[in-house]
Amino acid sequence: MSESTIKETTYKPTSPNSKLDFASLWEYAPAPESPAKLKIKNQYQLFIDGKFQKPSKGRYFKSVNPATEEEITEFAEATQKDVDKAVKAARQAFEGEWSSLSPKSRGKYIYRIARMLQERAREFAIAESMDGGKPIRESRDVDIPLVAAHFFYYAGWADKLDFAFPGKKPEPLGVCGQIIPWNFPLLMLAWKIAPALACGNTVVLKPAETTSLTAMMFAELVQDAGLPAGVVNIVTGAGQTGSEIVNHKDIDKIAFTGSTGVGKIIQKSLAGTDKKYTLELGGKGALILFEDAAIDQAVEGIINAIYFNQGHVCCAGSRLLVQENIADKVILKLKDRLETLIVGDPLDKNTDIGAINSKQQFETVNSYLELGVEEGADVYQSKCSIPDSGYFIRPTLFTNVSQSNRIVQEEIFGPALTVQTFRTADEAIEKANNTPFGLAGGVWTDKGSKIFRVGKGLRSGVIWANTYNKFDPTSPFGGYKESGVGREGGLHGLAAYVNLK
Numbered sequence: 001m002s003e004s005t006i007k008e009t010t011y012k013p014t015s016p017n018s019k020l021d022f023a024s025l026w027e028y029a030p031a032p033e034s035p036a037k038l039k040i041k042n043q044y045q046l047f048i049d050g051k052f053q054k055p056s057k058g059r060y061f062k063s064v065n066p067a068t069e070e071e072i073t074e075f076a077e078a079t080q081k082d083v084d085k086a087v088k089a090a091r092q093a094f095e096g097e098w099s100s101l102s103p104k105s106r107g108k109y110i111y112r113i114a115r116m117l118q119e120r121a122r123e124f125a126i127a128e129s130m131d132g133g134k135p136i137r138e139s140r141d142v143d144i145p146l147v148a149a150h151f152f153y154y155a156g157w158a159d160k161l162d163f164a165f166p167g168k169k170p171e172p173l174g175v176c177g178q179i180i181p182w183n184f185p186l187l188m189l190a191w192k193i194a195p196a197l198a199c200g201n202t203v204v205l206k207p208a209e210t211t212s213l214t215a216m217m218f219a220e221l222v223q224d225a226g227l228p229a230g231v232v233n234i235v236t237g238a239g240q241t242g243s244e245i246v247n248h249k250d251i252d253k254i255a256f257t258g259s260t261g262v263g264k265i266i267q268k269s270l271a272g273t274d275k276k277y278t279l280e281l282g283g284k285g286a287l288i289l290f291e292d293a294a295i296d297q298a299v300e301g302i303i304n305a306i307y308f309n310q311g312h313v314c315c316a317g318s319r320l321l322v323q324e325n326i327a328d329k330v331i332l333k334l335k336d337r338l339e340t341l342i343v344g345d346p347l348d349k350n351t352d353i354g355a356i357n358s359k360q361q362f363e364t365v366n367s368y369l370e371l372g373v374e375e376g377a378d379v380y381q382s383k384c385s386i387p388d389s390g391y392f393i394r395p396t397l398f399t400n401v402s403q404s405n406r407i408v409q410e411e412i413f414g415p416a417l418t419v420q421t422f423r424t425a426d427e428a429i430e431k432a433n434n435t436p437f438g439l440a441g442g443v444w445t446d447k448g449s450k451i452f453r454v455g456k457g458l459r460s461g462v463i464w465a466n467t468y469n470k471f472d473p474t475s476p477f478g479g480y481k482e483s484g485v486g487r488e489g490g491l492h493g494l495a496a497y498v499n500l501k
């Protein structure tokens with residue numbers, strides 16, 4: 001977004017003595033994580049039937065580090081022939097070795113994967129930050145630990161499925177086609193692969209084009225773990241490769257996480273087939289802040305809700321609804337806090353906001369920032385410095401917006417928060433529900449009764465109270481309305497991978 005399109009900031013420190021001029025008063029010594037130990041290959045092949053195989057047409061695509069715009073490696077482009085090969089391998093493994101294993105042995109393999117992930121956590125964290133742009137603090141402290149936690153959690157269920165579904169006989173579905181996005185690359189892989197394997201299925205997974213590195217490193221780990229060939233197959237490629245998976249006749253279930261637009265295309269393709277499916281799609285989470293809340297804690301929660309992972313979070317709290325009488329105070333505090341956020345090198349442990357994942361997403365977010373100005377919003381951006389190259393966007397706040405604005409209705413998927421006010425709880429609920437999405441929301445109040453009353457009124461799959469973005473493998477996650485169909489995580493996540501007789 002060009003500087004001229006941003007209104008002159010009206011930022012003033014909350015108190016006259018405030019020292020929040022971070023740009024000139026604070027200095028940080030860089031604390032970069034060293035990528036020296038991470039061995040990135042020049043080229044990655046497809047992982048099919050336990051082996052790394054060249055793509056049938058010999059085509060590859062480049063992967064870029066969004067913080068430097070440098071190419072870091074290239075991945076194979078899987079064609080229909082390659083996807084077919086992967087499905088055949090998965091079918092053979094499903095009908096052979098994997099199904100004949102005892103559930104306990106199956107669980108042991110999944111435990112082994114979880115432990116090996118922990119052993120290699122640092123490499124995975126660095127790779128995730130280099131390929132996708134997220135701050136190392138997040139990949140190191142959130143993404144990779146949660147990945148291991150998912151494998152541990154579902155490993156535990158592998159030999160206890162009869163207890164998960166009392167009175168029923170759970171049977172695996174067969175071959176599962178899984179397609180994931182770029183915002184939490186390895187975590188989305190874990191959400192897909194861990195429950196599928198625990199239930200005795202085999203998988204063909206496609207990572208997102210811009211973030212396939214950790215998926216290929218995971219394929220190496222699977223090989224090292226000695227998992228029977230064909231149980232996990234990973235095929236890289238673009239949307240077309242995803243579509244070959246969706247439309248393959250010998251796949252029993254499609255698990256997709258991504259945009260609502262692509263989710264709708266997939267749902268249409270699956271109509272009339274007997275494939276099961278789960279769709280985890282976009283969101284536009286509302287954060288409802290009441291006057292009786294602990295305001296400073298709420299401000300922290302809001303900062304985390306929207307600026308975590310550059311706002312590339314399906315459940316991001318991207319709309320703040322604040323009770324009218326505290327709005328001015330909250331906006332000032334938010335602006336103060338924005339000034340302290342450090343935007344820059346994802347590998348630096350000081351960094352709060354890393355790089356936007358790709359050039360394409362960088363352009364999308366910038367076009368929304370311009371749209372906000374066109375729609376008449378007041379735009380506030382922190383004054384922090386940002387690197388000269390790479391895809392970086394300062395944390396942004398839109399005030400003076402209305403419910404019908406596109407920046408309030410559509411998923412920006414970047415570091416931009418809109419702020420609206422409300423007077424009564426009913427008004428807050430109505431505004432919160434008034435988008436096509438229904439994935440996540442947050443409520444801040446001192447009153448437990450208000451949390452339940454508002455929570456009940458929100459058409460939203462996940463609701464956090466006095467906190468935000470808390471994840472655990474035991475709790476189900478998923479959306480209402482255009483945010484998707486089905487749940488992942490917890491027992492619900494198991495149910496999505498079994499037939500119950």
Ligand code: NAP
Binds near residue numbers: 265279
């Ligand atoms: P996307 O464009 O829909 O892509 C998701 C995946 O689908 C990618 O692997 C993509 O491949 C592939 N794909 C694209 N077109 C396809 C087609 N026609 N058929 C089959 N596969 C196709 O979404 P994204 O931009 O990567 O991810 C951001 C979106 O994901 C946001 O809307 C976000 O809210 C949502 N999300 C939802 C959840 C949730 O749990 N609800 C979690 C995380 C993210 P390419 O990479 O090659 O394009």
Ligand code: MG
Binds near residue numbers: 063064131132
């Ligand atoms: Mg990349």
